[in-house]
Amino acid sequence: MHEKNVYLNGEYLPLAEAKISVLDRGFLFGDSVYEVIPAYRGNLFCFAMHLQRLNDGLKAIRLPISYTTEQWLDILQPLLIEGDAQYIYLQITRGVADKRDHSFPLSCTPTIFAMCNPIMPVLGEQGVQAITLDDVRWKLCHIKATTLLANILLRQKAVDEGAAEAILINEGYATEGAASNIFVVIDGVLITPPKTNEILSGITRDVIIHLAKANHIPVTEDVISLEALQQASEVWLTSSTREILPVTILDHEPIGNGQVGPVWQAMNGLFQEYKQVVV
Known part of the structure; x- marks a missing residue:
């Protein structure tokens, strides 16, 4: 399928021809969820997860969709383009209602949209800068909803300061990045915040925990204070499109010795091997 084609409500069509109604609740309210699914060598990575x-997410926003795994694969696989690393963006809205109203419409057909784009290479060996900012988002961050304005503003603040990401602080503890999960290494132990409504549990996050346990790298899910974050020997950002990105400068100060650390080197190697064999 041509790389400009997308899927919208049962049709594959050029991106420029994909249109939705101005009364779509995803457009009006952000009443929708989404998923970003990497693909390597034509295989959707950790698709079941x-x-x-x-x-x-659909259950959390009370939007029932009864597609099977096979039906989703039939929809998404034709979108995959040539190239080793790419990702599917999938968004499902509650659909088009007769009028703009905050309450759910009595009858509404969900809008389903999907497209594929290449994953741009990230040079993790060089490390990146990050800053800390107050976590001003809502209390349902575990839902992968499209209502991302707070995340956008936080991420843009980081970009304005020449950083790759904002690491968010809630009542003195790190939660996650504006568009990523976080890991730290303290005294040789890999730590990431536990799953709560304050974070979006990333698939890459879960894969890293699995790989650490399988390869005897000490790992735990625990709270990370701002002080612990600042004093960690390594800090990582993780996401489906950036994989595992080491932070070497935080709030304009070096993390550890200011170089990419050995635990990241080991984990990145394990992850690169894993994604070649797991679908």
């Missing part, structure tokens, strides 16, 4: 998170 992504699909489970999608279904959890």
Whole structure:
């Protein structure tokens, strides 16, 4: 399928021809969820895990969709383009209502949209800068909803300061990045915040925990204070499109010795091997 083609409500068509109604609740309210699914060598990575998170999000916003795994694959696989690393963006809105009203419409057909784009290479060996900002988002961050304005403003603040990401602080503890999960290494132990409504549980996050346990790298899910974050020997950002990105400068101060650390080197190697064999 041509790389400009997208899927919209049962049709594959050029991106420029994909249109939705101005009364679509995803447009009006952000009443929708989404998923970002990497693909390597034409295979959707950890698809079952992504699909489970999608279904959890749909259930959380009370939007029932009864597609099977095979039906989703039939929709998404034709979108994959040539190239080793790419990702599917999938968004499901509650659909088009007769009028703008905050309450759910009595009858509404969900809008389903999907497209594919290449994953741009990230040079993790060089490390990136990050800043800390107050976590001003809502209390349902575990839902992968499209209502991302707070995340956008936080991420843009980081970009304005020449940083790659904002690491968010809630009541003195790190939660996650504006568009990523976080890991730290303290005294040789890999730590990431536990799953709560304050974070979006990333698939890459879960894969890293699995790989650490399988390869005897000490790992735990625990709270990370701002002080612990600042004193960590390594800090990482993780997401489906940026994989595992080491932070070497935080709030204009070096993390550890200011170089990419050995635990990241080991984990990145394990992850690169894993994604070649797991679908």
